[in-house]
Amino acid sequence: MLERCLWCDNQIRTPLTVAWLFSLHSYQAPKLCHRCQPLFEPPEQPQCPQCGRFQTDELVCGDCRAWNERGFVALKNQALYPYHGLMQEYLDRYKFQGDYALRLLVKARLEQCVVNAGALIVPIPVTAKQRQQRKFNQVEGWLTDVDWVSALVAKPKTISQHQRSRRERMQTWQPFAINPAVVAQLQGGSVCLVDDVYTTGQTLHQAQQLLSQNGVIQVRSVTLAR
Template structure:
């Protein structure tokens, strides 16, 4: 097998169960060395946004959002946004290597299944991004999941969040619009994004979901 990230050839050592159990064998897509670079979020985190930290207290970002919105948005993230994840996102999103979605689709599918949601809404990308990249990186991570594409973007071109500092991110005006608001009335909505940084993007989307009559809104991201 060849690792999708480092291109090295590697072997998988089959267990006794895999040898004897009459089920398809799940072959790894990346080698153990590359896999070890990704760090799952464990231990103490902010109870609202899942930010890794030394205590289980509500973090500064969430205290900021609590002052601006009358509702709390519980967020779940799977991995830390470390150097390995940063490099992965660069290659997947900005270099447009669509194969790399497969590395985390199983983890994201399993995570969505643990959420109490009626509707799963991916964060959209602009038409310019779709034309340039050819895919929405969030949708790519959610293969096999029934999605509600009820959010659209207000602008055709926008500055990438990754290029902004914290103040610029927090001051970003509403970038989304509802294109099918009727789908959210009375529903438990799960918003999904690739990376949660300050929460600005997710809170913009959540506000529109509540405006459309959503009963509750939670969110999920691959990285935090």
């Protein structure tokens, strides 16, 4: 059978073997060609034990020390990929250009990390304006096969997060409100936040702070990139 690679669009020739024909397994179309498959393998590299930054050692990075000094509870974040090169291009095509099919390239791997956290899954929301522009929430697109809760509501904002300076992103404005419909579900529980990129940590730390103020005992997070 002939398929096309979701990343490079080259043809993938998949021979159907006799063993598969008698296995009674449903056909799973390949998503990547043999050249692109290695590109999406997570790197084996030391990470900051708090934010998941890829680095040369496993010591707490300077960003996390700054958050700790500001009095924020340490946030344990697991990142799958470093945010440069491939992941920047991937998120541009998926998130901003709207190639929704690309969610399939990382979906299973991200969902497995989230499920392994063993907590209530809470995706970081987008504003109504962002959803209207993009037609979907990029994080929710990765979580279609797991149960998650809309615990957070994104407040409207006048400037996109990626357009803000580092100093502006580190300010204490709370970009989220709690969803009153799920407050009872949060009491005394653990939450795993899910987002696309950990940059300064502002988004996830603000979400963590709000959830803690509304009865959540423990918050950790999983991001596609750091």
